[in-house]
Amino acid sequence: MPNLKDIQRRIGSIKKTQQITRAMRMVAGAKLRRAQTASENARPYADRMRATVSQVSEGVSEDAHPFFEQRESVKKVEFVVAVSDRGLCGGFNSNALKFAAKQIAEREAEGCKISITTAGKRGQEFFRRRRASQLEGNYPQQSWVTYGQATEIARAVSGRFVSGEVDEVFIIYNEFVSVMTQNPKAVQLLPFTAEGESSEDALPYEIEPDPESLLAVLVPKAVEVEIYRALLENQTGEHAARMAAMESATRNTEELVDKLTLQFNRARQAAITKELVEIVSGAEAL
Amino acid sequence: MPFDLTIVTPEGEAYRGSVERVVLPGSEGEFGVLANHERFLSPLRVGPVEILSAEGSVYAAVADGFAEVDGETVTVLVDSCELEHEIDAARADCALAAAQQYLDKAAGNDDPDRYRHFEAALERARTRIAVSRRKSQ
Secondary structure (H helix, E strand, O other), X not given: OOOHHHHHHHHHXXXXXXXXXXXXXXXXXXXXXXXXXXXXXXXXXXXXXHHHHHHHOOOOOHHHOHHHOOOOOOOEEEEEEEOXXXXXXXXXXHHHHHHHHHHHHHHHHOOXXXXXXXXXXXXXXXXXXXXXXXXXXXXXXXXXXXXXXXXXXXXXXXXXXHOOOOOEEEEEEEEEOOOOOEEEXXXXXXXXXXXXXXXXXXXXXXXXXXXXXXHHHHHHHHHHHHHHHHHHHXXXXXXXXXXXXXXXXXXXXXXXXXXXXXHHHHHHHHHHHHXXXXXXXXXXXX | OOEEEEEEEOOEEEEEEEEOEEEEEEXXXXXXXXXXXXXXXXXXXXXXXXXXEXXXXXXXXXXXXXXXXXXXXXXXXXXXXXXXHHOOHHHHHHHHHHHHHHHHHHOOOOOHXXXXXXXXXXXXXXXXXXHHHHHHO
């Protein structure tokens, strides 16, 4: 029979844990809303950028911009892996990292060399243990994803692409499907393909000074935007995952408290019964 | 005749409204856009934007991007855009001083990427200061 005092102590400590998980759930909920607004604010820019790039790159040849270059033999592939800095968000990080590890293994099996850039501490820790020599750089996330961060990553990877150090660049992140679901996803950043559903009836633009110099401005920005969008989506997913994880943790603590309270009451009753039996049998003996 | 102007940055829409005329810092020099301008695309450099609407004129400082003009609408996509009343002149002064100091010291014998970064910062700070001065006049 468990000791009354012990059960009480456990209930107390679980209730404290519950306070923490409940608070974390609320914080994650507030952050999720903020992250969603940030994603929504970025959408018009990203959509517009994509439309314009596909329209401008329609009429030009493949060598109009170095980022378009499709290399015949792909020797080295770079993966940008975006995860979160902090844990306690369910399977969010481990799903993305497992997915990344699988993708990397597949490319390695094809005989490609690999380099890895991580955004988020969890990714760095994961790869430092497994593939330290392939780690190219890490960009820890500050409390909020900024456009400047995306620019930095874009500059680093496109520099390596143009110099011929790497032949393909992918970004892996958690796609935000809904608050309950985030799916790891890989998107090709370089060589850049303007997947175009440019409206056919759109009149051609007068481009000043010429399409090539406009592309020189547009294409690097399009890559930045692609990274920015991925980071934002990843951030939204992180908070959603944390919220869900903390919600279920809170539910679990509630269940535990109920179970322990029941146990406590039973033990209390048993103790009372025992005492009564003792008194009665004591009186009988007299 | 007014037309619609939208200035979009990665952080969101910075300006949306019906305007009479807009002057933009094109990479080949400043250009003005009136209603029914021909369809036209141009890169933009760091510089001031002048927006003339029915309520008067507003200035803004933009960092590089591009402009898309098509008759009834003008869309400007830029890295950043600050309207004149949003500019923190003191901060711009600080940024200007810091960038200037770096450029003076480095004088070209440094990592070219870093040099360019500070050159761009200098340009942005100058534009901000110019735009915020115009407001106070």
